[in-house]
Amino acid sequence: MKFPKAYTLKEIASIIDSKYVGDEDFPVFGMNEIHVVTPGDIVFVDHPKYYDKALQSAATIVLINKDVACPEGKALLVSEDPFRDFNKLTQYFKPFQSSNSAISNTAVIGKNTTIQPNCFIGNNVVIGDNCTIHPNVSIYDDTIIGNNVTIHSATVLGANAFYYKKRPDGYDRLLSGGRVVIEDFVDIGAACTIDRGVTADTRIGKGSKLDNQIQIGHDTIIGENCLIASQTGIAGCVVVEDNVIIWGQVGVKSGITIAKGTELYAQSGLGHSTDENKAYFGSPASEAREKFKEMAYVRKIPEILEKLKNKKV
Numbered sequence: 001m002k003f004p005k006a007y008t009l010k011e012i013a014s015i016i017d018s019k020y021v022g023d024e025d026f027p028v029f030g031m032n033e034i035h036v037v038t039p040g041d042i043v044f045v046d047h048p049k050y051y052d053k054a055l056q057s058a059a060t061i062v063l064i065n066k067d068v069a070c071p072e073g074k075a076l077l078v079s080e081d082p083f084r085d086f087n088k089l090t091q092y093f094k095p096f097q098s099s100n101s102a103i104s105n106t107a108v109i110g111k112n113t114t115i116q117p118n119c120f121i122g123n124n125v126v127i128g129d130n131c132t133i134h135p136n137v138s139i140y141d142d143t144i145i146g147n148n149v150t151i152h153s154a155t156v157l158g159a160n161a162f163y164y165k166k167r168p169d170g171y172d173r174l175l176s177g178g179r180v181v182i183e184d185f186v187d188i189g190a191a192c193t194i195d196r197g198v199t200a201d202t203r204i205g206k207g208s209k210l211d212n213q214i215q216i217g218h219d220t221i222i223g224e225n226c227l228i229a230s231q232t233g234i235a236g237c238v239v240v241e242d243n244v245i246i247w248g249q250v251g252v253k254s255g256i257t258i259a260k261g262t263e264l265y266a267q268s269g270l271g272h273s274t275d276e277n278k279a280y281f282g283s284p285a286s287e288a289r290e291k292f293k294e295m296a297y298v299r300k301i302p303e304i305l306e307k308l309k310n311k312k313v
Contacts, residue, residue, distance in 0.1 A: 001030050001031050001032060001090075001093065001094065001177050001178065001199040001200070002029055002030040003028070003029060003030050003031075003093055004093075006027050006028065006029055006040075007027075007028045007029075008024060008025045008026065008027065008028065009022055009023065009024055009025070009026035009027075009028060009061065009075050009077070010024035010025070011028075012028050012042070012061070012077065012089070013077055015088065015089065015092055016063075016077070016079065016085040016088045016089060018063075018077050018078060018079040018085060019067075019077070019078040019079075020075065020076065020077050020078065021067070021070045021075060021076035021078065022061075022070060022074070022075030022076060023075070026060075026061070026075040027040060028040065028042060028061055029041065030042070030199075031043075031086070031089055031090075031093075031199055032059070032199045032200055033198050033199055033200065033219065033237075034050075034053065034054060034057050034059070035219070035237055035255075036199070036200040036219070037057050037058045037059035038058050038059075039058055039059075039060050040060055040061075041058070041059045041060070041061065042059060042061040042062075042063055042077065042086075042089070043057055043059035043061070043062055043063065044062075044063040044064070044082040044083065044085070044086040045062060045063070045064050045065075045082060046064075046065050046081070046082040046083055048066075051064065051066070051068065055068070055071055055074070056071070059074075060073065060074045060075065061074065061075050061076070061077060062074065062075075062076050062077070063076075063077040063079055063082045063085060063086060064076055064077070064078060064079070064082060065078070065079055065080060065081065065082050066078070083165050083172065083174065084172075086174070087174065087175045090175040090176075090177040090199070091175060093177065094175075094177030097123050097141065099120075099122060099123060102118075102119065102120055102121070103115065103119070103120075103121040104121060104122055104123045104124070104125065104141075106123050106124050106125075107121045107122070107123070107124070107125040107126070107127070108125070108126045108127070109121070109127045110127055110128040110129035110130070110131065110147065111129045111130070112129055112130045113127055113128070113129060113130065113131040113132070113133070114131070114132045114133065115127075115133045116132075116133060116134050116135040116137075116153075117135050118135050118136045119133055119135065119136065119137045119138070119139070120137075120138045120139065121133075121139050122139055122140045122141040122142070122143070122158070123141040123142070124141055124142045125139050125140075125141065125142065125143045125144075125145070126143075126144050126145065127139075127145045127149075128145060128146045128147035128148075128149065128184070129147045129148070130147055130148045131145060131147070131148065131149045131150070131151075132149075132150045132151070133151050134150075134151060134152045134153045134190075135153050136153045136154050137151050137152075137153065137154070137155050137156075137157075138155075138156045138157070138158075139151075139157045139158065140156070140157060140158025140159065140180075140196065141158065142158070142178075142179045142180075142196070143157050143158045143179060143180045143181075143182070143196075144179060144180070144181045144182065145157075145182045146182060146183045146184035146185075146186070146206070147184045147185075148184055148185045149182055149184070149185070149186050149187070149188075150186075150187045150188065151182075151188045152188065152189050152190040152191075152192075152212070153190050153191075154190055154191040155188055155189070155190065155191060155192045155193070155194075156192075156193045156194070157180045157182070157194050157196075158179070158180045158194070158195070158196045159193060159194075159195050159196065160173065160175075160176045160195065160196070161174065161176045161178075161195050161196065161197070161198045161217070161218030161219070161236060162195065162217060162218065162236065163176075163198060163218065163236070174198060175198075176195070176196050176197070176198050176218065177198070177199055178196045178197025178198055178199050178200050178201055178202065178218070178219065179196055179197060179200075179201045179202070180194050180195075180196050180197075180201070180202045180203075180204075181201045181202070181203045181204070182194075182203075182204045183203070183204060183205050183206040183207075183208075183224075184206050184207070185206055185207045186204050186205075186206070186207065186208050186209070186210075187209045187210065188204075188210045189210055189211045189212035189213070189214065189230070190212045190213070191212055191213045192210055192212065192213065192214045192215070192216075193214075193215050193216070194215075194216040195216065195217055195218045195236070196218060197218050197219040198218055198219060200219055201219070201221075202216060202217075202218055202219055202220055202221075203220075203221045203222065204216070204222045205221075205222050205223045205224040205225070205226065205242065206224045206225070207224050207225040208222055208223070208224065208225060208226040208227070208228070209226075209227050209228070210228050211228060211229045211230040211232075211248075212230050213230050213231050214228055214230065214231070214232050214233075214234075215232070215233040215234065216234050217233075217234055217235045217236035217237070217238065217254065218236040218237070219236050219237045220234055220235070220236060220237060220238045220239075220240070221238070221239050221240065222234075222240045223239075223240055223241045223242035223243070223244065223260070224242045224243070225242055225243050226240055226242070226243065226244045226245070226246070227244075227245045227246070228245075228246045229246060229247045229248040229250075229266070230248045230249075231248050231249045232246050232247075232248065232249065232250045232251075232252075233250075233251050233252065234246075234252040235252055235253055235254035235255075236254045236255075237254050237255045238252055238253075238254060238255065238256055238257070238258065239256075239257040239258070240257075240258045241257065241258060241259050241260040241261075241262075241276075242260050242261075243260055243261050244258050244259075244260070244261065244262045244263070244264075245262075245263045245264070246258075246263075246264045247263075247264060247265055247266040247268075248266045248267070249266055249267045250264045250265075250266065250267070250268050250269070250270065251268075251269045251270070251283075252264075252270045253270060253271040253272075256270070256271070256272060256273045257273040257274070258270070258273070258274050259273065259274045259275055259276040259277075259278075260276045260277070261276050261277035261278075262274045262275075262276070262277070262278060262279075262280065263278075263279040263280070263288075264279075264280050264281075264285065265279065265280065265281040265288060267283070268280060268281050268282055268283055268285040269282075269283030269284055269285055270284075270285045271284050271285070272284075272285075
């Protein structure tokens with residue numbers, strides 16, 4: 001998330017009422033999660049295990065819960081609770097805006113685009129030309145949709161990221177200030193859910209086709225010309241490269257990369273990154289050819305046991 005203008009370190013510290021380490025005029029241009037930070041961004045860290053990763057990241061401002069040595073060329077915001085204060089910044093720069101109409105007056109809808117009855121189109125949504133939005137679709141604030149896109153009934157674009165911190169009295173949600181971006185010639189089936197990024201974008205690439213009842217988690221990037229079948233669930237921060245095929249009822253772990261040309265067979269559970277142009281199957285998933293060999297060996301176990309039994313007799 002980039003701010004509408006540059007802020008100083010002192011100004012940001014005053015918003016969250018924190019201490020700071022560095023020049024008070026140190027420039028701050030935005031805030032992001034660690035996997036998408038760029039120079040000028042704030043990143044937050046609240047566990048010693050991840051201090052070094054945050055301090056050595058591309059972010060130049062680190063919101064941290066310990067007064068540590070500040071790396072050269074960077075600044076610190078020292079907070080008792082970085083998670084809480086990251087939320088404060090999201091609320092400040094991306095506050096929730098209620099809507100009193102089915103189609104916001106700040107939405108931009110392109111030529112020859114059809115919006116069917118009972119749709120909700122939120123604030124600052126942009127929909128391109130020649131799109132068809134079928135009944136009962138909900139498109140939350142800031143979503144960007146390209147040209148020649150079809151979205152079927154009961155799909156929701158832009159719901160909150162599923163991202164929580166365990167507290168003594170329950171779970172505290174990390175607020176979402178990112179977007180969903182749907183590129184040109186994408187088809188999205190009925191009852192799909194695509195969550196917005198925490199601070200950046202969840203993106204569906206040009207020409208990709210999604211079946212019904214698919215869940216795409218926050219900050220996940222789907223490449224171009226991908227095919228994803230029904231009841232697939234892809235967790236947050238996954239990178240799906242171009243020309244990937246995912247068949248039905250596949251589950252994908254967060255933070256991995258599905259390489260270009262990968263094919264995931266139905267009912268697989270993928271917990272690791274893949275190699276290009278290979279097929280995977282099983283739960284946990286492995287290369288399909290090897291998995292099928294394993295299954296063939298397993299089927300032979302009763303026969304082998306019977307032969308061993310007969311030998312003993």
